[in-house]
Amino acid sequence: MNQKENHKNQIFEALSDRLERAMAYQTALTLLEWDNETLAPVQAGALTSRVQGTLSAAYQEVMTSSEVKLLISQCEKQPDLSRVERDIVREAKEDVEKLDCIPPEEYRAFQELVSESTRIWVKAKKEQDFSAFAPTLQKIISYQKKFAGYRAKDGQKLYDVMLDDYEKDFNMEKLDAFFQCLKKELVPLLKQITESRVRVDDAFLTGDYPEEKQRKLAEYMASYVGFDFEKGVLATSAHPFTTNLHNRDVRITTHYQDRVDSSLFSVIHEAGHGIYEQGIADELTQTPVGQGASMGMHESQSRFFENIIGRNEAFWVPVYGTLKDLFPDQLRGVGREMFVRAINKVEPGLIRTEADELTYSLHVLVRYELEKQLIEEDLDVEKLPELWADKYEEYLGVRPDHVAEGVLQDIHWAQGSFGYFPSYALGSAFGAQIYACMKREMDFDKLLEDGKIDVIREYLREHIHQHGKLKTSRQLIRDMTGEDFNPQYYVDYLKEKYGKLYQLEG
Template sequence: MATDAAAETERSEYERFLERIQRYTNVGNAAGVLRWDQEVVMPEGGTPARSQQLSALSAVSHEMLTDEETGDHLDALEDADLDQEQTAVVREVRREYDRATSVPTELVEEISKTTSEAHPKWKRAKEEDDFSIFAPTLETLVELKREYAEHVDPDADPYAVLFAEYEPYLDLGTADLVLTQLREELVPLIDDIADSDADLATSAFSGQFPEDEQESFVRDVLDELGYDWERGRLDTAPHPFSSGTQFDARVTTRFDESDPLGALTSTIHEFGHATYTQGLPDDQYGTPLGQSRDLSVHESQSRFWENHVGRTRAFWELILPKMQAEFPELNDVTVEEAYEAANQVYDDNLIRVEADELTYHMHIIIRYEVEQALISGDLDVEDVPEVWNDKYEEYLGIRPDTDAEGCLQDIHWSHGSFGYFPTYSLGSVLAAQIDATMREELDVDALVRDGEFDEIMDYLNEHVHGHGCLYTTDDLIEEATGEPFTADYFVEYAEEKFGELYDV
C-alpha cells in the first residue's frame, strides 16, 4: 500500500508539473505568433508597441520557468520512478531551468526588447546599404549576449554557451570538427569544379517570371509535396522562415521575377521545416515531447527536402511539366537542363540563401568565424564589414561591394542569434546521413518521380518527427540512422553528385 501511495504522489506531482510547463510553453508560442506577425504583416509603425508586448511575454515566460515552484517540482521528480517519456520531459525542462535561473529576469527582458527594436534597424540598414545604422544595436546585442553567457557558465567559452542555446547535445567541438572536415574536403572539389570545362545548362530558367504566377506555382508544389494547409499557410518575407506548432506551422518565401528557382528551392526548404513541425505528436502539444529536437535536426529536414528531393533528377521529371504548364516559355527546357540549372555551382555568389550546396558551407564558416570573434572580443563591431569582406575574398575569391550583399544580408544577429549559423551545416550533414539510411529501405527516386511522397513522410515521421524531444540529438541520430553523427555521408554524396555533373 505504501508503494502505491508513493506512486500516486509522484504521478500527482508530475501532473502538476506538466500543467505548469504547458502554460509556460503556450506563453512562448503566443510570442512566436507575434514575431511572425512582426516580420510578415505588421505595419512598420507597430514596432514600439510590439517590442513592449514581446518584452512582457518574455519576462512572464522567464518568470514562469524560473519560479521556485518549477524548481520544487523538478527536485521532487529528480529521483522519481518515471517512464521514458516522463524522464525526457523532466530532462528537457531541467536543462532550460538551470540555464534560465542563472540569468536575471531584467537581462532577459532587455535582450527581448533590444532584439525586437533591432529588426527594423537591421531592415533599414540593409535597404539603405549602411552598416552604421545597425552597428550600435549590434554592439549592444553582442554585449548583452556576452553578459548572458557569463551568467549561464562563467567558466566556459561564451560562444560555446551561446551555441548550446540552439544545439545543446552536439557540443561546439563536434561542430568545429564537422566544419573543418567540410572545409578540407569540399574546397578541393570546388576548385576542381571551377577548373572544369563542363558546359552545364545554367541559363535554362532565364527570363522574367511574374510574382503572382510564381506564387501559384509554388503553391501547387506544396500541394504536390503534401503540405497540410489546414495547419499552415504561405506568405512572403524579406528573409524566408518557418515558425509555429504542429497545429499551425507557417512558411514564408520570397520572389525574384528573374529567378523562379530561388523561390522554388526556398519554399521547399521552408516546407521541410514546417512538415517536421506538423509531424510532431498532437497529443504531446505543450510539452517537450511535442517540440522539435533543436536546430541541427530541424535543419536536416529542410535540407533533406530542398536538396535530396528538390534537386534530384527524379523531382525534375515530376515537376518540370507542371512548371511548363505555368510558364509556357520553358517548354523547350529538358529535364536534364533543369537538373543542371538547379545544381550548378556558382563561383561568384555572395548571398548565403542563394548559394549552391557546396559553396554554401563556406558562407557558414565565414559567419561562424566572424561571430566567434565578435563574442570573444577579438573583433570590434565597426570592423565587421571589412573582416567579412576579407574572408569572402579569401574563401570564395569574391568581395562584396556593399554592406547589403555583405554582412547585412542575414537577419540572425538582429534576433541576437549568435551560435545559430553552425547548425545549418550540421543540418546539411545530417540530412545526407538520413537520406543514405532511408535509401537502404525505400526507392526514394522512384517515389519522388511518381509524386508518392507519403512513404517518405511516413519514414521521417517514424524515425525523426514523431519523437519530439524524447531523445537527445546524438541519441536521435543513432536511433534514426543506426550510427553516430558523421560528415562522411555528406562528403561522399557531394563528391559523387557533383563529380558526375562536372566530370571531375
C-alpha cells in the same frame, strides 16, 4: 492505481498545468510574430511590441516561479515517471535554468537593446555603413558573453555555451573538426568546378513568371512533398520562414521573385521544416519537448526536402510536366534534364540565402570562424568587414563591394544570435548521412520517380519527426543509421553529385 502512483501523477499534473500556461504565452507570442511578419499594418509595431513584452515577461515569471522550481525538483524525485514525463521535466528544468541565471533587469535591458538593434542594423545595411552598427554589435556581444558566463558550467568556454543552445553535443572541438573537413574538401572541389569547361545555362529561370502562377506552383509543391494544408497554411512574407502554434497548426511563408526557382525551392525548404513539426507526436506537442530536436536537425529536414529530394532529377520525372503546363512560354524548349542542370548550377556568390547547395556550407564556415574569434578571441568588431571579405575571397573566390552584401547581410547577430549559423551546415551534413542510410533501406530514386514521396516522408517521420526533443540530433542519427555523426557522407554526396554534373575527374 495505488496511492504512490496517484501522488506522482498529481505532482506531474501540477507541473504540467503550469507548463501549459507558459506554453500558451509562447503560442500567443508565436502568433503575434507570425502576424507581424505576414499581415499586421505598418503602424501596429510599437503598441504590439508592448503586448509582446508583457507576454514575454509573463512567460518568464511562470517559468522561474518558486512553484515551478519546487514542482520540478519534486518531479525529479518521483521514481515512476514515464520516459516522456522524465524528458519533459528535464527539458523544463533546462529552460528554467537558462532563464533563471540571468538577472531580470539585465535580461530586460538586453531585450530592449536587441529590439533597437534590429532597427539600427536595417538602416546601416541600407546605407552600407558598418560603423553605424558596430557599437551596437559590440554591446550585444558583451551581453551575450556575460550571459554565457552566468550559464557556463565547469570551465565551459563561452562560445560552447552559445553553441549548446542550438545543437547539443556539438562544441567547438567537434565543429572545428567538422568545418576543417569541409574546408579541406569543398574549397578545392569548388575550384575544380569553377575551372571546369562545363557551362550550365540557367537564364530561363529568370523572367516573366507571374506571381499568381508562382503561388499556384508553391501550393502545389508544398502539398506534393507532403505539407498537410489541413494542419497548416502558406502565406507571403519578406523573408521565407516556418513557425507553428502546435503540431496541428504549422505555418510556412515564401516570397515571389523574378527567378522562379527562388520561391519554388524556398517553399520546398519551408515545407520540409513544416512537415517536421506536423509529424511531432500528439503527446509531445505543446510540451517543452514538442518541437524539433535542434536547429541543426530542423535544417537537415528542410534542406533534405529542398536539395536531396527537390533538386534530384528523379523527383522531377512525375512533376516536370506540371511545371511546363504552368509556364509553357517561359520554359519553351527547356527539357527536364536541362531544367535539373539549371537548378543545380554551382556559382560562388556573396549572399548566403541565395547560395547553391555546394557553396552554402562555405558561407557558413566564414560565419563560424568569425563568431569564434568574436566570442573567444575578443576580435575587434571594427575589423569584421575586412576579415569577412578576405575569407569570402579565400573560400569562395568572390569579394563583396560593400558591407550590405558582406558582413551586414544576415539579421542573426543583430538579433543576438551567436552560435546559430553552424546549424545550417550541420543540417546539410545530417541530411546527407540520413540519405546514405535511406538509400541502403529503399530504392530512393525509384520512389521519387513513382511520386511516392509519402514513403520517404513516413520513414523520416518514424525515425526523426515524431520524437520531438526526446532525442538529441546525435542520438537520432545513431539510432537511425547505426553510426555516430560522420561528415564524410556529406562530402562524398557533394563530390559525387557535382563531380558528375561538372564532369570532374574522380
